[in-house]
Amino acid sequence: MSSTEVDIDYQKQTYAYAPCAEQQGGHRADSPHPVIVVGAGPVGLATAIDLARHDVPVVLVDDDCTLSTGSRAICFAKRTLDIFDRLGCGDRMVDKGVRWHVGKVFLQDRQIYAFDLLPEAGHQRPAFINLQQYYVEGYLLDCARAMPNIDIRWKSRAVAVEQHPDHVALTIETPDGCYTLCGRYVVAADGSRSPLRRMLGQESHGHTFRDRFLIADVKMEAPFPAERWFWFDPPFHPNQSVLLHRQPDNVWRIDFQLGWDADPVAERAPERVIPRVQALLGPDAKFELEWVSVYTFACVRMDSFRHGRVLFTGDAAHGVSPFGARGANSGVQDAENLAWKLAYVLQGKAPDSLLDTYASEREYAADENIRNSTRSTDFITPKSAVSRVFRDAVLTLARDHAFARQLVNSGRLSVPAVLRDSVLNTADADAFGGAMAPGAACVDAPVADAAGKPWLLQHLGNEFVALVFGPPAGLDAAQADALRTLQQGGIPLRVVFVTDAAISASAQAWPGATVLRDTEGLAANRFDARAGTCYLIRPDQHVCARWRGVDVAGIAAALARATGNAPASTNLAPSAPVQAPALA
Amino acid sequence: MPLNTAPNLARPDDFYEALIDMHRDLDDAASQAVNARLILLLSNHIGDQDTLAEAMRLARAAAEAPAPA
Numbered sequence: 194m195s196s197t198e199v200d201i202d203y204q205k206q207t208y209a210y211a212p213c214a215e216q217q218g219g220h221r222a223d224s225p226h227p228v229i230v231v232g233a234g235p236v237g238l239a240t241a242i243d244l245a246r247h248d249v250p251v252v253l254v255d256d257d258c259t260l261s262t263g264s265r266a267i268c269f270a271k272r273t274l275d276i277f278d279r280l281g282c283g284d285r286m287v288d289k290g291v292r293w294h295v296g297k298v299f300l301q302d303r304q305i306y307a308f309d310l311l312p313e314a315g316h317q318r319p320a321f322i323n324l325q326q327y328y329v330e331g332y333l334l335d336c337a338r339a340m341p342n343i344d345i346r347w348k349s350r351a352v353a354v355e356q357h358p359d360h361v362a363l364t365i366e367t368p369d370g371c372y373t374l375c376g377r378y379v380v381a382a383d384g385s386r387s388p389l390r391r392m393l394g395q396e397s398h399g400h401t402f403r404d405r406f407l408i409a410d411v412k413m414e415a416p417f418p419a420e421r422w423f424w425f426d427p428p429f430h431p432n433q434s435v436l437l438h439r440q441p442d443n444v445w446r447i448d449f450q451l452g453w454d455a456d457p458v459a460e461r462a463p464e465r466v467i468p469r470v471q472a473l474l475g476p477d478a479k480f481e482l483e484w485v486s487v488y489t490f491a492c493v494r495m496d497s498f499r500h501g502r503v504l505f506t507g508d509a510a511h512g513v514s515p516f517g518a519r520g521a522n523s524g525v526q527d528a529e530n531l532a533w534k535l536a537y538v539l540q541g542k543a544p545d546s547l548l549d550t551y552a553s554e555r556e557y558a559a560d561e562n563i564r565n566s567t568r569s570t571d572f573i574t575p576k577s578a579v580s581r582v583f584r585d586a587v588l589t590l591a592r593d594h595a596f597a598r599q600l601v602n603s604g605r606l607s608v609p610a611v612l613r614d615s616v617l618n619t620a621d622a623d624a625f626g627g628a629m630a631p632g633a634a635c636v637d638a639p640v641a642d643a644a645g646k647p648w649l650l651q652h653l654g655n656e657f658v659a660l661v662f663g664p665p666a667g668l669d670a671a672q673a674d675a676l677r678t679l680q681q682g683g684i685p686l687r688v689v690f691v692t693d694a695a696i697s698a699s700a701q702a703w704p705g706a707t708v709l710r711d712t713e714g715l716a717a718n719r720f721d722a723r724a725g726t727c728y729l730i731r732p733d734q735h736v737c738a739r740w741r742g743v744d745v746a747g748i749a750a751a752l753a754r755a756t757g758n759a760p761a762s763t764n765l766a767p768s769a770p771v772q773a774p775a776l777a
Numbered sequence: 778m779p780l781n782t783a784p785n786l787a788r789p790d791d792f793y794e795a796l797i798d799m800h801r802d803l804d805d806a807a808s809q810a811v812n813a814r815l816i817l818l819l820s821n822h823i824g825d826q827d828t829l830a831e832a833m834r835l836a837r838a839a840a841e842a843p844a845p846a
Contacts, residue, residue, distance in 0.1 A: 579809075586813035596821040 200289075200442070203331030208258045210348035215372045225360040226252045227539050229376035231351050231389055235266070235326065236507030236524035237382030238333035241343050242280045243532030246655065247732075249539055250342040252374065254365060256350035256383075260334065263484040264325035264410050266521035267440055270607040271311070272634055273525045274318040275734065279654045282336040283318070286329060290322030291439050296421035298603050302428055305591040306598040310606060315715045316637045317648040321606070323419075323440045326521070354379070354392045356501040378535055378548075379503045382528075387509035393500050397512060399493030400567060403453040404574040406515075407487050409466050412444050413480035423603035425588055429472035434573050434603070437473070444483055447473060448515075450573065457487040490514045492563045492570065499552040504531055511559040513566035516573060516604035523562050526609060527555050533732035537756060542684055547757035550617055558610035565605040572602035609634040612735060619729075619738035619751040627721035635734045638716035640691065640709040649691075649716050652707050654734040656685040657752060661743055662711075662722035664692045665703045668743055673703075675745035680705075684752050691716050731755055780831040 214220035228244055230237045233255035241251045269277075269286065277283040298306040311320035337343045352371070353364035361379045364371050381389040390396065422437040424430070433450035440446055449469055451460060459465060466485050474480065494511035498504065507524030531551045537543035575581035590597035612618070612632035619631060629635065638649040646652060653660065659676065661668075668676070680686050688706040693714065711717050720728060720739075729738040729751050738751035753759035786792050799815070800808045820829055 582809045582813045583817070586810055586817055589810075590814055590817055594818075594821075597817060600817070 201331060203260050203327040204262060206260060206331070208345070208347045210258060210346075210368055212367070212369055213344070213346055213349075213372070215374060216367070216369060223375065225375035225377050226250065227376065228252070228378050228380060228535055229254065229361070229363060229374060230380040230382055231255075231363070232382035232384060232507075232509070233330070233334070233345065233347075234261070234382060234384060234507065234524075235329050235333060235521050236528050237380070238330060238337055239276065239280060239525050239528035240380050240382060240506060240532055241345075242282075242333065242337050242340065243529055244536060245337070245340045245342045246280065247533060247536035247540075248342070249536045250344070252344045252346065252376065253337070254346045254349040254351060254363075254374070256348070258347040260330040261326040263408075263486060264327070264440060264444065264446065266326045266329070266518075267323045267438060267446055268518035268522075268606075269322050269324055269329065270518060270522045271316065271318045271320050272607070272609040273522045274322065275634075275637070275650050276525055276529050277333075278318070278650065279529075279734070280333075280336065282332045285332045286324055287318065287322055289328055289332075289441055290324035291419050291441055292319040292322050293419045293421060293439070294320040295418075296423065296603070296606075298601055299422065299424040299427065300588045300592065301424075301426050303592065305588065306601050315639050315713060317650065318637070321518070323438055323446075325440055325442075325444070328441070329521075351383070351389060351392075354389060354503065356503070361502045377502065377539065380531065380535075381503055381505045381509045382507050382524075383509050385508035385512050387505070389503060390495065390505065390509055393503060395495055395500060395505075397491075397493035397495050397510075399491060399512075399563065401491040401493075402489065402514065402570055402574055402576075404570075405451045405453060405455045405457060405460070405487055405489055407449040407451050407455075407460055407466065407469070407485070409447045409449070409470055409485050410440070410444050410483040411447060411470055411480040412442070412483050413474070413478060414443060415445060415474070415478070415480075417445070425603075427473075430469065435473065436603075445480075451487070455487070457489075460487050461485050490570075492567045494556070494559045494563060497552055498527075498555055498559075499548060504535075504548065504551060506531060506555075510555070511563065513562050514570045516569040517562075517566050517606050518604070519562040519566050519607045522607040523558060526558065527551075529733045530555055537684075543756040543758060550615065550757065554612045554615050554617075557612060557614065561610045562607070569602045569604045615737075617731070617737055617755045617757070619747075619754055621739065622747075623739075623741040625721050625739060627719060629720045629728070629736050629739070631736050631738055633736050635730060635736060636719050638719055639712055640716060641712050642707065642709045649709065650734065652689050652709060653730050654732055656687055656732050657755070658687045658689050658730040659743075659748055660689050660691065660720075660728040660730055662691050662717055662720070662726040663724040664694060665690050665706060665708065667724060672743050672745060676743070676748070679745055679749050679752070682749075682752075684756055684758075686748075686752065691722070693717065729755065778825045778828050780828050780835070782835070 227249050228251050230241045230253045241253045244251045274283050277286050294311045296308050297304055350366045351363045352366045355362040360375050360377050363374045365374045383389050419439045424435045427435055436448040438446040491512050498510045506527040513519045534547045534551050538545055538547055575584045587597050587600045591601050615632050635653055640649050690708045691711050693711050725742045727740045727743045728736055731737050737755040
């Protein structure tokens with residue numbers, strides 16, 4: 194941790210309501226804004242910033258005038274940090290956050306299992322940081338407030354929604370009464386109890402779990418390392434599980450399983466909480482309670498994340514148990530998946546049907562998150578007697594047998610879904626190994642460039658990128674001309690070359706292109722690249738196609754497909770012979 | 778690897794006796810736990826998911842068929 198800035202207490206900040214243009218006659222109610230985002234949590238803020246970066250003006254409404262109360266989501270995964278980097282606020286998050294990558298699992302008083310989430314070097318960002326949600330929201334908000342095309346309206350509650358053929362009309366309730374706010378599209382980022390979901394007559398379906406958990410955030414000087422520690426049946430909290438996590442500012446998250454019969458109100462009382470914490474820390478430990486909450490959870494999602502011109506994101510669209518940190522992290526990935534698609538549709542670069550792929554891709558990701566989260570929860574909170582017998586058998590065997598340790602499930606931590614079956618992908622026609630299959634989010638690698646951006650991901654995203662391995666001089670004149678012609682088309686396309694040689698003047702021959710040097714060979718390694726290998730990368734840094742040579746006609750077709758501009762029947766490439774292994 | 782349901786035990790009667798002996802003097806809860814550990818150990822030895830799934834399917838089917846008289 195190297196916090197060089199003066200900390201702001203984001204939990205105490207309030208943001209002033211001000212009457213908006215509509216209320217003052219400055220904006221005709223029947224002239225829709227391009228996008229209205231409802232909810233200024235992490236997902237709504239990330240969506241607004243991403244849209245604004247794509248030059249789409251955004252109205253962001255929130256029913257309150259404060260940020261998160263309590264630490265809430267605290268684990269932010271590498272992919273989320275990569276997204277925050279692209280949005281321009283990754284450094285503040287990582288500087289403030291507690292980096293961690295090791296998790297340990299204990300049975301009673303004995304460690305039975307440890308895992309390392311990022312065992313390899315050569316990534317800018319750590320596997321995870323822990324950071325209180327109010328900091329994440331605060332940093333995102335500071336970023337959003339600095340953008341002229343985001344109009345943030347506090348104390349503005351959406352109380353009615355009406356869908357029209359070409360816009361959505363929201364009724365917004367403010368301290369000065371109601372007004373009508375119209376947008377061509379509405380992003381619902383209004384949380385797990387989403388009022389917009391209810392107003393549209395929708396609900397989320399899935400499993401609820403009969404268990405209760407107590408969160409105690411305590412402030413203390415403590416010798417624990419920055420690791421995730423999970424206990425089954427510890428001596429200080431018998432027959433239940435406990436999770437310990439370090440946050441910034443010497444705050445520790447302790448999560449106690451309580452069981453379904455626990456009284457959620459009584460368990461919140463300090464006289465009940467303090468002895469539980471004391472039992473973990475020992476009788477001499479000095480600590481203060483920062484925040485206490487008792488929660489239950491469900492693994493649920495809406496059947497469809499798109500309803501007409503309303504797109505549901507984050508907790509409004511899906512819910513998971515906290516084991517695996519798949520809530521806020523998947524929500525931020527929703528935001529990034531949706532933002533470029535909305536921008537392309539609004540700017541005429543893609544048909545409205547591209548937004549259907551937001552729903553299909555993120556419903557697929559939600560199912561993966563729900564599956565992982567449900568499995569963890571079934572292990573931590575067995576639903577039947579026999580499930581409990583097998584859980585305990587796994588834990589007992591795990592002490593002595595490595596095979597059983599891989600069955601111990603205290604949370605499978607968030608990694609981005611590989612959108613393998615997306616209709617936006619072009620199937621491999623050439624043989625590839627490695628993890629960067631169409632649908633995968635790009636992984637990082639160290640590079641050298643002329644502009645002082647020493648990481649590959651700093652050069653990908655925001656628009657489509659043709660990532661070509663080899664120097665610009667490796668293209669013949671016809672390929673180069675065809676690629677330049679494609680760049681003049683309707684879809685912005687940057688060209689990034691990755692070479693294994695020192696950067697030479699050859700970059701000058703290609704105005705606007707970036708030439709990177711693969712300093713450790715890791716970019717080529719991670720992308721299974723040889724000279725001439727070419728990847729097409731989406732604005733959200735997902736791979737959508739790849740080839741062993743620079744096939745410009747193929748790139749053009751893949752670009753059309755990835756923007757919803759190609760008929761569905763054109764994807765006739767043979768399927769990939771090589772299946773990539775899952776990311777660790 | 779298809780599930781082998783043809784006779785494969787080297788010494789069937791010795792195996793069966795050992796299986797029952799494994800539970801000697803255990804109450805039901807302890808026996809359940811031993812069975813669960815045995816299933817996990819053997820499952821890991823087999824390893825192949827399709828084979829395990831086929832065994833689970835056959836085991837479950839017997840629970841849904843009428844009980845033997």
